[in-house]
Amino acid sequence: MNPYLLPGLIVVVLVTVGIGAYGLRFARTTSDFLVASRSVSPAWNAAAISGEYLSAASFLGVAGLILRYGVDVLWYPVGFAAGYLALLLFVAAPLRRSGAFTLPDFCQVRLRSLPLRRLASVFVVFIGCLYLVPQLQGAGLTFTTITGGSYAWGALLVGAVVTANVALGGMRAITFVQAFQYWLKLTALAVPVIFLILQWQSDGRPQVTPPAGTTFPAATSVVVSQDAVVDGQVVHKGDELHFPAGAAVPQVSTVDATFGDGWLLPGGNTTLFATYSLILATFLGTMGLPHVLVRFYTNPNGASARRTTLVVLALVGLFYLLPTLYGVLGRVYTPQLLMTGHTDAVVLTLPEAALGAGHLGRLLGALVTAGALAAFLSTSSGLLTSVAGVVFTDVLHAGRTGSVRDFRVATLLAASVPIALSLYVSNMDVSRVVGLAFAVAASSFCPLLVLGIWWRKLTDFGAIVGLLVGGGASIAAVLLTVLGPPLSGWPAQLIGQPAAWTVPLAFLAMIIGSLLTSRRVPADVGALMLRLHAPESLRII
Amino acid sequence: MDGDQAPRRTRVVLGEVAARRRPTDRTHADLAEQTPVGEALVKGLVRAQLALALRLALVVVTGLGALPLLFAVAPGVGSVKVFGIYLPWVLLGVLSFPFLVGVGWAYVRWAERNEQDFIALIRKPEQ
Numbered sequence: 001m002n003p004y005l006l007p008g009l010i011v012v013v014l015v016t017v018g019i020g021a022y023g024l025r026f027a028r029t030t031s032d033f034l035v036a037s038r039s040v041s042p043a044w045n046a047a048a049i050s051g052e053y054l055s056a057a058s059f060l061g062v063a064g065l066i067l068r069y070g071v072d073v074l075w076y077p078v079g080f081a082a083g084y085l086a087l088l089l090f091v092a093a094p095l096r097r098s099g100a101f102t103l104p105d106f107c108q109v110r111l112r113s114l115p116l117r118r119l120a121s122v123f124v125v126f127i128g129c130l131y132l133v134p135q136l137q138g139a140g141l142t143f144t145t146i147t148g149g150s151y152a153w154g155a156l157l158v159g160a161v162v163t164a165n166v167a168l169g170g171m172r173a174i175t176f177v178q179a180f181q182y183w184l185k186l187t188a189l190a191v192p193v194i195f196l197i198l199q200w201q202s203d204g205r206p207q208v209t210p211p212a213g214t215t216f217p218a219a220t221s222v223v224v225s226q227d228a229v230v231d232g233q234v235v236h237k238g239d240e241l242h243f244p245a246g247a248a249v250p251q252v253s254t255v256d257a258t259f260g261d262g263w264l265l266p267g268g269n270t271t272l273f274a275t276y277s278l279i280l281a282t283f284l285g286t287m288g289l290p291h292v293l294v295r296f297y298t299n300p301n302g303a304s305a306r307r308t309t310l311v312v313l314a315l316v317g318l319f320y321l322l323p324t325l326y327g328v329l330g331r332v333y334t335p336q337l338l339m340t341g342h343t344d345a346v347v348l349t350l351p352e353a354a355l356g357a358g359h360l361g362r363l364l365g366a367l368v369t370a371g372a373l374a375a376f377l378s379t380s381s382g383l384l385t386s387v388a389g390v391v392f393t394d395v396l397h398a399g400r401t402g403s404v405r406d407f408r409v410a411t412l413l414a415a416s417v418p419i420a421l422s423l424y425v426s427n428m429d430v431s432r433v434v435g436l437a438f439a440v441a442a443s444s445f446c447p448l449l450v451l452g453i454w455w456r457k458l459t460d461f462g463a464i465v466g467l468l469v470g471g472g473a474s475i476a477a478v479l480l481t482v483l484g485p486p487l488s489g490w491p492a493q494l495i496g497q498p499a500a501w502t503v504p505l506a507f508l509a510m511i512i513g514s515l516l517t518s519r520r521v522p523a524d525v526g527a528l529m530l531r532l533h534a535p536e537s538l539r540i541i
Numbered sequence: 542m543d544g545d546q547a548p549r550r551t552r553v554v555l556g557e558v559a560a561r562r563r564p565t566d567r568t569h570a571d572l573a574e575q576t577p578v579g580e581a582l583v584k585g586l587v588r589a590q591l592a593l594a595l596r597l598a599l600v601v602v603t604g605l606g607a608l609p610l611l612f613a614v615a616p617g618v619g620s621v622k623v624f625g626i627y628l629p630w631v632l633l634g635v636l637s638f639p640f641l642v643g644v645g646w647a648y649v650r651w652a653e654r655n656e657q658d659f660i661a662l663i664r665k666p667e668q
Contacts, residue, residue: 074633078605085601085641089594089648266612266619266629275609303653310645317638324634454591530583533590535656538663 002352004366005146012184012370013161016377019177042304046311048175049295051182051374052382053080053286053312054319055131056138057434059185059375062320064343066327067334068256070263072270075278076435077320083286083438084316088309091287093302094453094532101297102389103290103445110452112522113460119467121394123444124290126475128387129418130437131289132380136422138344139376145345146369152423158373159419162380166388167411175298181378182315188371189322192351192364196329199354206332209264214249214335222336229253230339241339255341263331274497281439281499287449288441291382294389301536326350348372388414435497436478443502444471447510453532455514456525462514470506474498586659590652597648605637 058080065073100106104120107113136155143154165177200206206217224230224239231250235241243249251259286292299305330337330346333354337343347368355361392410444467451458451466477498480487487495494501514521522528612619612629621628 071627071629071633074630075609078633078637081638082601082605082641085645086598088645089598093652264627265616266609272609272613276606279606279609303656306649306652310642310649313645314642317642320638321635324630454587526580526583529587530579533583533587535660538660 002146002362002365004362005369008366008370009373012373012377015180016161016177016374017165019180042299042308042311044175044179045295045298046308046315047182048178049292049308049312050315050319051178051180051185051378052291052295053316053379054182054185054375055379055434056135056142056372056375058319058323059189059372060138060142060344060347061434063323063326063330063347064337064345066324067330067337067346068343069258069270071266072275074324075275076282077323079279079282080286081313081317081320082283084309084313086283087287087292088306088313090450091453092296092305092309095293095449096296096299096305097302097532097534097536099531101294102386102393103293104390104394106452107448107463110522110528111458111460111463113463116460116464116467118394119464120445120448121390123440123467123471124390125387125414127288127437127441127444128290128383128390128414129421130433130440130478131291132383132387132418133422134433135376135380135383136419139373139380140422141344142348142369142372142376145342145348155422156419158376158380159415159422162377162384163411163415163419165377166381166384166415167408178378178382181374182319184374185371185378186315186319186322188367188374189319189326189347192368193322193325193329195360195364196350196354197325200329200332208328208331209260212248214259214331214338216243216245216247216249216335217333218245219243220336222339228255249335249338252339252341255339257338257341257343271493273493273500277439277493277497277500278435280503281435281442281497283442284446284503285438285440285442285499288445289437290386290390290445291379293445294386295382303535323347329354384411384415433482436474436481439497439499439502440471440474440478442499443474443506446503447506451507451510451514455511456529457514457518457521458510459514459517459520461517461520462510462512465513466506466510469509470502473505474502477502582659582662586655589655589658593648593651593655597644601641601644604640608632 058077062073062077062080065076095106098106098109100109103124104117107116107120136159139158140151140153140155143149143157144151219242221240221242224235224237224241227234227236229235230241230252249259251257296305296308299308326347330343330350334346334349337346337349348365351364351368352361355364388407388411391414392407395413396406396410447466447470448463452463477495480495484495486492608629619627619629623631
């Protein structure tokens with residue numbers, strides 16, 4: 001095992017807990033815990049939002065997807081970044097000016113409906129869990145890949161650190177922790193990639209897609225993890241296959257991967273429908289993710305919320321330049337992952353594979369792994385804070401006068417379910433589940449926010465119908481994908497990438513439901529619109 | 542405090558006087574009381590901001606959203622090389638991010654200008 005690994009991981013955990021404890025000195029009131037008393041500067045806040053947002057799916061998953069499928073999946077990073085532009089254009093400033101704490105709070109401020117608030121809470125918890133489970137799973141899988149230890153311990157370890165951190169420091173501490181983790185994640189990908197590119201240069205720039213097909217750069221042995229057919233021969237689980245340097249990488253029947261032009265040129269392996277559905281889910285889903293939204297309440301005013309979002313867009317865009325390089329170089333140096341199917345591990349294994357098992361390779365390997373740990377820690381902390389915030393205000397009914405102790409109880413409650421789930425459901429695909437969480441968010445909270453902010457005629461009835469129809473349809477699609485039988489053809493496309501039909505459906509249901517109940521438009525909608533859109537300096541109270 | 546005692550001294554500053562007088566402005570009162578005039582003013586602001594957001598969203602939809610269609614309709618475009626790299630990789634992997642930031646930057650600028658226009662409209666002394 002890499003000797004630098006354990007010290008690196010321990011440093012990340014210690015610094016995380018340390019900054020959390022440092023923040024604890026400032027966390028005095030419940031408001032400190034929930035929204036950092038709304039006094040975080042845009043630069044800190046933007047780094048924190050980015051740190052929170054760049055999850056295991058971004059840090060490991062995007063590079064893995066690119067290694068496997070090539071140019072078509074570049075829409076994932078583009079969409080993950082573009083989501084912040086949609087958030088900036090339609091939501092950021094008015095949402096901050098609404099003065100709400102959480103998404104259910106927004107429902108109450110805008111439409112004054114308790115049933116709607118409850119329904120929104122259910123969606124926050126569902127999306128939070130859907131997003132939290134794969135994070136913990138990713139942590140467990142990384143732990144197994146790197147140390148050979150058990151999956152459950154990795155998931156439990158990250159779960160425990162995150163729960164303790166959120167319960168003790170709340171959001172104020174988390175803001176500093178998240179900001180630190182953004183820069184750690186960026187460094188952890190940016191520094192190794194410089195060495196990787198230099199190595200690639202000194203190797204004589206080996207072609208990424210040689211005309212004769214992808215080849216092994218060195219003698220490699222691959223252990224088969226599933227019965228499959230390789231080059232027309234049946235292989236069994238546990239068999240070890242040996243390949244000399246320069247041998248072509250064979251296609252394994254059980255592993256879905258793209259070779260040749262299909263990898264290099266667009267349209268190789270996805271339909272136009274799937275591509276557009278993915279674009280819709282990621283562009284519109286970001287604004288509906290509860291852990292992203294809760295951050296906007298920590299801006300001092302609407303204009304700073306807008307500037308914060310712009311900085312986030314830049315920081316996230318900067319980060320997403322890097323995973324593509326890992327995916328592409330992985331094609332050259334770690335093609336065996338295309339046979340095992342563990343493509344998510346490309347970021348972790350690439351430094352040692354390309355630079356050798358010397359000190360440099362191992363140091364950079366440890367750095368990348370520390371970044372991955374930061375990715376799990378920060379996203380799960382943010383998710384847990386927002387889910388705990390909703391449990392605190394809407395399930396425990398503690399209200400804003402509730403004690404800090406109640407928030408800690410809420411955190412424990414909110415953490416227990418996803419941690420337990422992550423131990424029992426270990427075969428779900430990380431990046432796919434994250435994509436589904438985006439689809440649910442895009443078909444539930446996106447229409448609610450956009451129509452709530454820009455359309456006077458929205459009613460509580462329309463909002464509830466829209467949430468139930470659009471959100472319900474996307475949740476049904478998620479459950480079918482995760483639990484149901486494998487599908488093929490058009491049903492597989494419609495269910496596997498549901499956003500293209502569930503998002504318009506949600507908008508339509510919300511609009512029709514509102515028009516049918518136009519008497520229920522809140523009487524003070526004019527004052528609300530003024531509050532949402534007018535600059536704070538004009539505020540009349 | 543005794544009744545016969547002189548009231549406590551207050552410092553009179555021009556800005557404070559202006560601030561105290563402001564709520565009595567006609568336009569400001571229109572806003573606060575939700576008169577038809579105030580309502581129309583807010584509607585104007587919301588419409589201006591929404592139009593700006595939609596216009597920039599359209600820029601992104603045509604700039605980025607049309608790419609999959611373009612690559613599907615004209616596969617030749619996808620195999621053009623720029624500096625030895627295929628065009629789709631350059632467009633999606635690199636150029637899309639500065640493009641998004643640029644659109645966001647323009648939005649922040651123009652949205653703040655809309656708001657300043659609105660403030661100027663409200664604060665404008667009656668003529």
